[in-house]
Amino acid sequence: MTKVVTRFAPSPTGHLHIGGARTAIFNWLLARHFGGTFLLRIEDTDQERSLQEYTDSILASMRWLGLDWDGDLIYQGRRFDIYNGYIDRMLETGHAYWCECTPDEVEQMRETARERGLKPKYDGRCRERGLGPGPGRVVRLKAPLAGRVVFEDMVKGTVAFDAAELDDMVLRRADGAPTYNLAVVVDDATMGVTHVLRGDDHVSNTPKQVLIYQALGLPLPVFGHVPMILGPDKKKLSKRHGARAVIEYEQDGLLPQALVNYLVRLGWSYGDQEIFALQELVEKFTTDNLNSSPAAFDPDKLQWLNAHYLRETPVDELARLTAPFVKAEGFDVAPERLAALVPLFRERASNLADMARVMRFMLVDAAALEHDPAAVAKALTAEGKAHVAALRGLLDQADPFDKATLEKVVHDYVEQGGLKFKQVGPPLRVALAGSLGGPGLPEIMEVLGRAETLARLDRAAALG
């Protein structure tokens, strides 16, 4: 088997979105699975809309996702000479011709065709005129008038189009720049790309590209078109659906493993398995299990996966990842303290931003702690406050001030008083946390420390 070469070819007109990210992941996986090469090409031939900052952003997202590429980045913008060389070759071999029709004229032809219920296309007016170069002229492909254009698709099987459906597409614009389809073919061929896995929206480009390959006498790669990702409402993914660039998911506190895992499972499966480590994906990914029907994006499942990976991440690393989010909440917390906090909250959050939010009550001063009025009314009754006050004295004696000791102090208090834990747990909790939910009491007190714990208990006595 020849070496597999795949590529991802984003155009730097925006950030990397999840659809593109999935395509990138699939190509990366295909190359890595077969020990092949994964190339990255920036399709910046549209000088107007292409921005360097987007290239940078796309690269940053690729790295964040853990997708490394082989060799240097390829910029289409720097390869115009190569494209023009191939276009000249087609001109020489009679596979292309000069055309002087203006965009308006061509639009007129399309309009006419549409009115007649036909496929809008260029009518081939200049095909046999034998025109040479000249201002305002473009080069068009002399496409076959009849026959079928057939290609094998890794996900859809055999796909065929009537050649009559295709028109003489422009290869070189009036300004001398090559068009997308020409550039893609020349690039893929010269880069040695063997497998072109891309979005569904390119299926109808494929026969056009096949024609160019044939005109150039170049071998065809294997094509594969993965269905698009739909929004949760089954409609095309759009801004309305909230975050969609991978950078936004990063900012929302998602872990890259979760996004990768989720995206891969959207359109690909391996039996009933849901969780895949990156290395496992490399081992198991092949093109045969790609799904051919479009998939709707499900934020809930993404969060579930993220929560899973949150619990898998080592504490120190999780603390490091959470730091920026805690900072965004307005707190400057030492790494060691964050590492002590994280184990109490990792199971109570599904992403890093959540985590920072949910541990907020641990970071404020006793004086600034907010108490949920309903919880106060329910638990900090006269009896509740009495227990809190009694506990304050006992807890002050705890030595060492650690989880085990603290637990014993509270336990003994309940035992000796002939009480039920339900009588002292809730008031103590509201005093410490301000609400009725959260981590275990002993661990909260341990991380809070003696002074802060006592301060909170004192403050609770004054509440209500």
Place this chain on the structure above:
RNA sequence: GUUCCCAUCGUCUAGCCGGCCUAGGACAACGGCCUUUCACGCCGUCGACGGGGGUUCAAAUCCCCCUGGGAACGCCA
């Protein structure tokens, strides 16, 4: 409009070279267990082969039609 693609629970999907499917798993929802609480975890419930024709002893699985969705029809990528 034309062409191409797609069609299993609300969602992601397994199954699809026909029988092992009274259709399996996961997310969500709901209920329970665990637990001082919340969460995690565990157990369970609800829930789908779009419709119609064929082929066959037998169809979610093969064929055709319909319907429904999507994409593309640029001197954008």
